[in-house]
Amino acid sequence: MRTKAQAQKVSDLTGGKVLLDDGKPTRKVALAGDFEQYRDALESVSVLFGLCDDTGEKAPTGWTVTGASFELEWPKDPKSASLIRSHFGARRVAYNWALAKVKSDMEAKKRDASCPSTPWTLEALRKQWNQEKDEVAPWWATNSKECYASGIADLVQALSNWSSSKHGSRKGKKVGFPKFKSKRKDQNRVRFT
Structure with missing residues (x-):
């Protein structure tokens, strides 16, 4: 969930358990069983993913989503x-x-x-x-x-x-020529189609 308060609310609605990290509540909730049985409760607390077009504007009703972005939990292994x-x-x-x-x-x-x-x-x-x-x-x-x-x-x-x-066809401030990416400064990301 986006906040610990949302995680607690989901826990209360679903009977799930808020996961702890060093004894402190996190934004994660463990749910037993099939996700679909909890969908309505989850969506009443937080929209899991917003449907947006390429510019970030909310997608109108009837549009089909062809992609989604997810942030994954970093593995401990x-x-x-x-x-x-x-x-x-x-x-x-x-x-x-x-x-x-x-x-x-x-x-x-x-x-x-x-x-x-x-x-x-x-x-x-x-x-x-x-x-x-x-x-x-x-x-x-x-x-x-x-x-x-x-x-x-x-x-x-x-x-x-x-x-x-x-060439002046882009709004906003000037964009410079691309630079080489360094390991220290580059944002860690990758996409899979």
Whole structure:
């Protein structure tokens, strides 16, 4: 639940048990049985997920949701935690590789305008990644391919934001050219389609 008070309210309505951490109540409630039997009680306390369009606006009645975002509890098992960190790192590697590719293409274009370059699309950069991944990241198979795809997609979006900002078609403050992601500063995230 979003708050400890909501967790307690759900516990009272469902007969579930508020989970404790070091003897203190958390925002988590353990429920016995099928989730559907508790749905009405849960939704009376908190909407579990808001249905929104791509801009974050509430989706009108009748729309179909094609995706949802979830925040997962961090595993206590070191092996599982390491695997998740590996997926975050894989996304960052693909992002940085794609940015390096774009920058090297731009430099080559400056020297020779006839030099071919990879288009700034997810499809083109993923195809190029698949051709080079054995050399760039020989360990690539230990992670989901979606990690790499989400890193490249993040760069494509960043390049689009920069380009539209540069040409004045993007509202708001100016957006700079994308920068390489560091392990310390990058937000740990990954998407799976």
